[in-house]
Amino acid sequence: MVETKEIIKETECEFEPKIIGFLCNWCSYAGADLAGTSRVQYPPNIRIVRVMCTGRLDPQLILNTFRYGADGVLIAGCHEGDCHYIGGNYRAYRKYILLKEFVKRMGINEKRLRLEWVSASEGERFAKVVREMVDNIKEIGPSPFGVTITGGVVEDEPEPKI
Amino acid sequence: MEEEPRIGVFICNCGINIGGVVNVEEVAEYATTLPNVVVSRSSLYTCSDRGQGMIKDDIDEFKLNRVVVASCSPRMHEPTFRKVVEEKGLNKYVFEQANLREHVSWVHSKQPEEATEKAKDLVRMAVAKARLLESLPQHLVDVKGEALVIGGGISGLTAAKSIADRGFKVHLVEKTPNFGGKMAQLYKVYPTFDDPQELLNPLVENIMAHPNIVPYLSAEIADIEGYIGNYRAIIREQTEEKEIEFGTIIVATGFNAYDPTGEFNYGKHQNILTILELHQLMKADGPTQGNLVTPAEGKPPRSIALISCVGSRQNENTVPEGKKPNVYCSRVCCTGMIATSMEIKEKASDADIFVLYRDLRTHGKGHEELFSEFRQTGSTMIRYTDDLLPMVSITQGAEYPLSVTSYDSLSGLNVEIPVDLVVLATGMIPDDSASNIASKLHITMSADGFFQELHPKLAPLDSVTDGVYLAGTAQGPKDVPDSVSQSLGAAAKACAPMALGQVEVESTISVIDEDFCTGCGVCQGSCEFSAIVFEERPEGKRVSKVIEALCKGCGTCGSSCPSAAITMLHFKDAQLDAMVKAALSRSPGG
Numbered sequence A: 001m002v003e004t005k006e007i008i009k010e011t012e013c014e015f016e017p018k019i020i021g022f023l024c025n026w027c028s029y030a031g032a033d034l035a036g037t038s039r040v041q042y043p044p045n046i047r048i049v050r051v052m053c054t055g056r057l058d059p060q061l062i063l064n065t066f067r068y069g070a071d072g073v074l075i076a077g078c079h080e081g082d083c084h085y086i087g088g089n090y091r092a093y094r095k096y097i098l099l100k101e102f103v104k105r106m107g108i109n110e111k112r113l114r115l116e117w118v119s120a121s122e123g124e125r126f127a128k129v130v131r132e133m134v135d136n137i138k139e140i141g142p143s144p145f146g147v148t149i150t151g152g153v154v155e156d157e158p159e160p161k162i
Numbered sequence B: 001m002e003e004e005p006r007i008g009v010f011i012c013n014c015g016i017n018i019g020g021v022v023n024v025e026e027v028a029e030y031a032t033t034l035p036n037v038v039v040s041r042s043s044l045y046t047c048s049d050r051g052q053g054m055i056k057d058d059i060d061e062f063k064l065n066r067v068v069v070a071s072c073s074p075r076m077h078e079p080t081f082r083k084v085v086e087e088k089g090l091n092k093y094v095f096e097q098a099n100l101r102e103h104v105s106w107v108h109s110k111q112p113e114e115a116t117e118k119a120k121d122l123v124r125m126a127v128a129k130a131r132l133l134e135s136l137p138q139h140l141v142d143v144k145g146e147a148l149v150i151g152g153g154i155s156g157l158t159a160a161k162s163i164a165d166r167g168f169k170v171h172l173v174e175k176t177p178n179f180g181g182k183m184a185q186l187y188k189v190y191p192t193f194d195d196p197q198e199l200l201n202p203l204v205e206n207i208m209a210h211p212n213i214v215p216y217l218s219a220e221i222a223d224i225e226g227y228i229g230n231y232r233a234i235i236r237e238q239t240e241e242k243e244i245e246f247g248t249i250i251v252a253t254g255f256n257a258y259d260p261t262g263e264f265n266y267g268k269h270q271n272i273l274t275i276l277e278l279h280q281l282m283k284a285d286g287p288t289q290g291n292l293v294t295p296a297e298g299k300p301p302r303s304i305a306l307i308s309c310v311g312s313r314q315n316e317n318t319v320p321e322g323k324k325p326n327v328y329c330s331r332v333c334c335t336g337m338i339a340t341s342m343e344i345k346e347k348a349s350d351a352d353i354f355v356l357y358r359d360l361r362t363h364g365k366g367h368e369e370l371f372s373e374f375r376q377t378g379s380t381m382i383r384y385t386d387d388l389l390p391m392v393s394i395t396q397g398a399e400y401p402l403s404v405t406s407y408d409s410l411s412g413l414n415v416e417i418p419v420d421l422v423v424l425a426t427g428m429i430p431d432d433s434a435s436n437i438a439s440k441l442h443i444t445m446s447a448d449g450f451f452q453e454l455h456p457k458l459a460p461l462d463s464v465t466d467g468v469y470l471a472g473t474a475q476g477p478k479d480v481p482d483s484v485s486q487s488l489g490a491a492a493k494a495c496a497p498m499a500l501g502q503v504e505v506e507s508t509i510s511v512i513d514e515d516f517c518t519g520c521g522v523c524q525g526s527c528e529f530s531a532i533v534f535e536e537r538p539e540g541k542r543v544s545k546v547i548e549a550l551c552k553g554c555g556t557c558g559s560s561c562p563s564a565a566i567t568m569l570h571f572k573d574a575q576l577d578a579m580v581k582a583a584l585s586r587s588p589g590g
């Protein structure tokens, strides 16, 4: 059972969560950029995917992200009233509420999914959110779906039947 | 059928900005192992002429049909590199950028190994998306050759005149009954000691008589909608409403003076004034015909204290409870304060003047020279510290009505000064209208509440919305020369699309597959821009259709469609999915 041992080892001392961050272009992506320009340091566990607006986020995409083994998913967009497209963030919020419920039922700890409003001027706060998420997820441990997709790159696996 | 992707990957060192942390060579090497990558190189500055030349040469040599640049934020250089691929005849949407600077080297600067691994991941994600990128058709929109300028202070006036002089019609909207803004309220402007009216009057006359300018006073914008080139607004002037159409907007809503109520006993005694109030008192057309007398007693002041940084450079300890500290420097008060003290000296030559300051920041052309002059006037300088602000108390029955106490870090002593007059050099805060304007125009504000420019260094005049430009103190504290320069710049920016008559807008819009659309209309409810309408198909089926010119490309409809009939171009499900998958797949050897 080499694998189990390896997993235990990973969990105990060097589990580094992989977090996918979906950031809207106008506020949160710019906020993450500002963290950079201000040289704020945060753990290197997040991989950012830029979308124009959090309204774009399809629940299916978030679920897929967990299915592919993400230990955490961050959705970050403009503050209430500040969405570049008026109300995309509110729509994202509605989906988020449902998704929270949904992932729980799928056996995923709901703390793995987080939504935050981060403005373009909140570089420091973006870093803080990432730090917190990394800490929280380290505590929870690796995702139950945490089998990294097989060797090589983007190997296409059969799409699930809907 | 799309041709097989041939991807070129270009990794930027950005001098040492990326290369100093990330092992760029290793990442470039790694990129060659990714599917469809036919060439991968690093360069010192990919955005330089040489770097761009390298991309162009490789497009020719390797017949590239996709380009990935891993460098800084796409918010900065995406337009640059899109242009590079366009110059080689490729569609600009076959370009993808990975952010190795703001999101890697600058934020993980002490973890070179992890940073390098993350850089590889980001490149792998970008390549995954690049494989699925598609060329998109170009969308041009007509730009109406009229502009709206919001705010009739020095910035708005300057911008309006500059645009009108170029032959475009300008609608200039001012909320107060007069043009001139805050500048008109000043006694003098510095470091030149000009009377602001002398500078403003010819400008205002010119504006009122200008054939291309429609002035609106005591007016407000009741409603505004549209996009670059095609805006529509309702201007409410007193009781009348008028609908106008225009192509570009300049936001010059200016500033408000900080209200020091609750600090330094302001508001509790008539002789405690803000610097703006003192200026109004010193004006020839002021309540005392320009004679400097104390408001309470009507007598010439014998002793005056000026206090700097009121409402600026605050911290948690120095701000009154419940207020948020203004951490920024208002940039005009130091020179304003010393110059005003020189004016006071002119008007009340016998008076003792005490200048209580924290640091004196007399930057700007001619300001330091003014400071040297000021030092000859014999005013007493008292330097207070960040956490120990001077205190102003009202004395009862004493010879002087007010008393200022402060720690003076120059002498190390606590001083107590009896004075007739206290002048607070108050800073700038954004105008009250700012948040309303921000939400109407979908532009953003920075943490200080002033409008945020698209890029602090490279795009200081652009807002985040195409066709909306920023001028003057609406964007942040600045003095008259800076406001004027910025307004002229913003005017030039606004004229560019109007002169061209057409601009290209993003082609990243939603498209609906009519065959899958069931005509449920959920997407229409999710669209904030009323860009989706029903269309009857000949066979009697009702489907939804996107009006391209109205679609802003947020993608919200796409994620709401229960039939997955909507595709958000350039951010397609498959493209995002591929990025996520790539992010979570283990890198070979990583």
Ligand code: FES
Residues within 6 Å of the ligand: A024, A025, A026, A027, A028, A052, A053, A054, A055, A076, A077, A078, A082, A083, A084, A085, A086, A087, A088, A089
């Ligand atoms: S644009 Fe930021 S959430 Fe909509």
